[in-house]
Amino acid sequence: MAAAVNESVLRRALLAVAVVGLALGLGVWRSGIGSVGPNAIWAAATLPVVVTLAISILRDFWIGRIGVDAIALVSMSAALLLGQALAAVVVAIMYAGGTVLEDVARGRAERNLRTLTDRAPRFAHRKSCDGTETVPVEQVAVSDDLLVRAGELLPVDGILIDRSALLDESTVSGEPLPERRSAGDALRSGTVNAGEAFVMRASAIADKSTYAAIVRMVAAAQTAKAPFIRIADRFALLLLPLTLLIAGIAWYVSNDPIRALAVLVVATPCPLILAAPVAFIGGVSRAARAGILMKGSTAVEALAQIRTAIFDKTGTLTIGGAELIEIDVAPDREADELLRLLASLEQASHHVLADSIVRIARHRNLALSQPHDVHEHRGEGLKGRIDRTSVAAGSRSLVLGDGPLPQWATAGEERYRNAQVLRVFLALDGRLAGIFTFGDALRQDARDAIGALRSAGVTRIIMLTGDDGLAAERVSASLDLDAVFADATPADKVATVEAEKATAPAMMVGDGINDAPALAAATVGIAMGARGGTASSEAADVVVLTDRLRPVPEALRIARRTRRIALQSIVVGLALSGAAMISAAMGQITPVVGALLQEGIDVAVILNALRALGDGHFEHDRARKAERP
Numbered sequence: 001m002a003a004a005v006n007e008s009v010l011r012r013a014l015l016a017v018a019v020v021g022l023a024l025g026l027g028v029w030r031s032g033i034g035s036v037g038p039n040a041i042w043a044a045a046t047l048p049v050v051v052t053l054a055i056s057i058l059r060d061f062w063i064g065r066i067g068v069d070a071i072a073l074v075s076m077s078a079a080l081l082l083g084q085a086l087a088a089v090v091v092a093i094m095y096a097g098g099t100v101l102e103d104v105a106r107g108r109a110e111r112n113l114r115t116l117t118d119r120a121p122r123f124a125h126r127k128s129c130d131g132t133e134t135v136p137v138e139q140v141a142v143s144d145d146l147l148v149r150a151g152e153l154l155p156v157d158g159i160l161i162d163r164s165a166l167l168d169e170s171t172v173s174g175e176p177l178p179e180r181r182s183a184g185d186a187l188r189s190g191t192v193n194a195g196e197a198f199v200m201r202a203s204a205i206a207d208k209s210t211y212a213a214i215v216r217m218v219a220a221a222q223t224a225k226a227p228f229i230r231i232a233d234r235f236a237l238l239l240l241p242l243t244l245l246i247a248g249i250a251w252y253v254s255n256d257p258i259r260a261l262a263v264l265v266v267a268t269p270c271p272l273i274l275a276a277p278v279a280f281i282g283g284v285s286r287a288a289r290a291g292i293l294m295k296g297s298t299a300v301e302a303l304a305q306i307r308t309a310i311f312d313k314t315g316t317l318t319i320g321g322a323e324l325i326e327i328d329v330a331p332d333r334e335a336d337e338l339l340r341l342l343a344s345l346e347q348a349s350h351h352v353l354a355d356s357i358v359r360i361a362r363h364r365n366l367a368l369s370q371p372h373d374v375h376e377h378r379g380e381g382l383k384g385r386i387d388r389t390s391v392a393a394g395s396r397s398l399v400l401g402d403g404p405l406p407q408w409a410t411a412g413e414e415r416y417r418n419a420q421v422l423r424v425f426l427a428l429d430g431r432l433a434g435i436f437t438f439g440d441a442l443r444q445d446a447r448d449a450i451g452a453l454r455s456a457g458v459t460r461i462i463m464l465t466g467d468d469g470l471a472a473e474r475v476s477a478s479l480d481l482d483a484v485f486a487d488a489t490p491a492d493k494v495a496t497v498e499a500e501k502a503t504a505p506a507m508m509v510g511d512g513i514n515d516a517p518a519l520a521a522a523t524v525g526i527a528m529g530a531r532g533g534t535a536s537s538e539a540a541d542v543v544v545l546t547d548r549l550r551p552v553p554e555a556l557r558i559a560r561r562t563r564r565i566a567l568q569s570i571v572v573g574l575a576l577s578g579a580a581m582i583s584a585a586m587g588q589i590t591p592v593v594g595a596l597l598q599e600g601i602d603v604a605v606i607l608n609a610l611r612a613l614g615d616g617h618f619e620h621d622r623a624r625k626a627e628r629p
Helices: 002-031 038-062 069-081 085-109 111-118 210-223 233-254 257-266 270-289 297-303 313-317 335-346 352-363 396-400 407-415 446-455 469-476 490-503 513-521 535-539 551-585 591-613 617-627
Strands: 123-128 131-136 145-148 158-160 164-168 179-182 198-202 292-294 308-312 323-329 372-377 381-386 389-394 422-428 431-439 460-464 483-485 506-510 524-527 542-544
Touching: 002 038, 002 085, 038 069, 038 085, 069 085, 069 233, 069 257, 085 257, 085 591, 164 198, 179 352, 233 257, 233 551, 257 551, 257 591, 270 292, 270 297, 270 551, 270 591, 292 297, 292 551, 297 524, 297 551, 308 313, 308 490, 308 513, 313 460, 313 469, 313 506, 323 335, 323 352, 323 407, 335 352, 335 381, 335 389, 335 422, 335 431, 352 422, 352 431, 381 396, 389 396, 396 422, 407 431, 446 460, 446 551, 460 469, 460 490, 469 483, 490 506, 490 513, 506 513, 513 524, 542 551, 551 591
Parallel strands: 308 460, 308 506, 460 483, 506 524, 524 542
Antiparallel strands: 123 131, 123 145, 145 198, 158 198, 164 179, 292 542, 323 431, 372 381, 381 389, 389 422, 422 431
């Protein structure tokens, strides 16, 4: 960080020296006063830029990198040698001004990323026997009860203890509207209490919480491949000799070295040097505002070229937990009352499903009762009393024994006979009252996300899962998929990703630890979910900070638009520079006019590159209207 600040200060100092030198030289030239001529002043103002640029080019050359900056160095050096100090100082201002403009543009684009780190929670209000004490967030331990006051950041991940809370999650997930959370819901650090004060229980220490993981990934995004990738460097080996060749021909034909200098001046490739990094960091910033964290410009460029999408099933295309799919209710019974009684009994259970049942009931604002005389039958279910009612919940054998199903329950039993679901039978006072079906439900936005990827040009979409074939086919039947691979181990997933990547650039979208190797193997790995401390988020190139699929096609759209804007800036800038080079070779442009013309081209391509900061929806809608007959 300190090095970046020092470089920024140096660039501004070089620009100031060049501008002041130009002004002083013009003043001496107009007035004719002074012991030092204007050419000497302009040359002195140019030399610091020349020396600094020469050192930078030598440093790059030492590590095997040749950039198009060399043309700017050649043009300034040639202008000084040919006595065209005015042209030299204008080029120096153009080059130094361009680098300063890049700093300004990059600072504006990085603002959204810095907002995340600047807002990191620092203190927490911990409840104890002596009241409430304010402690550094690093001192919070798991199971501590914390008071979160109105307008404060949640210091760590936790569970809501109070009945409800209203949270502003925009910084973490990109959701613009506050979300209502109920007792038992998981809470994420870094979100803001948008309602009344509430009490939560810490489920993770600060360093292992959501916000700390996001800050670590932001740091990775800002430093990955630093300095920012310059697409222009790919053209350097061609552009530098081509420019020298045209300048040499112009000199040979006209016998005038000033023409050669004019060609070098207008060929100074600031559009190439500046456009790509400004556009790419703009794309990274735009994605951050949408709740998508891209780890550097490399991830943006790679994502823009994706043609194949590979999805994990559990937790990615599906919710990834035990969700209530359906309740079969006996005649004269009410579904909500049956759920209330079941959740009341499950409060005394240690089964993995019990927490989900209680959470679902509380989410529906059902008032739970205290269970009594509870007896748990390991692996089968439990029995007890709720509000003077004898309640039994669990497997069919526990609740019904060898008895037959009543007529109202046979349709559901047949419907889920071969499905990968969990059926919980509930009996009240010895009579079957309801059957609850739990399973891994498809995400609500899964179909829309798949359709959006198709519209964006993804030609092949695959589901890759470790679950059995029946469960995979049940999910794939609801989606427009090209292939399904089931019963896959982590090694199988990597092999499949490698095979698909060999055919076309492929992205892997997953959420679990077992997805991490496949995410790392893909052209681009995308990790789902806001909890960024998992192995999948560390291995991924892109992290979706909200627990939805819709940001996946949005990330692809942002990446493609960013790359398109960068290429537009480069192509248009080169085309204009090429036309100016031809005019200069023909003697129609002087070195000074050429330098001023190139400055105008620079400003135009930088402004175009800054379009990557916008959402681009207007352009997208206009393009779609143009496609209609």
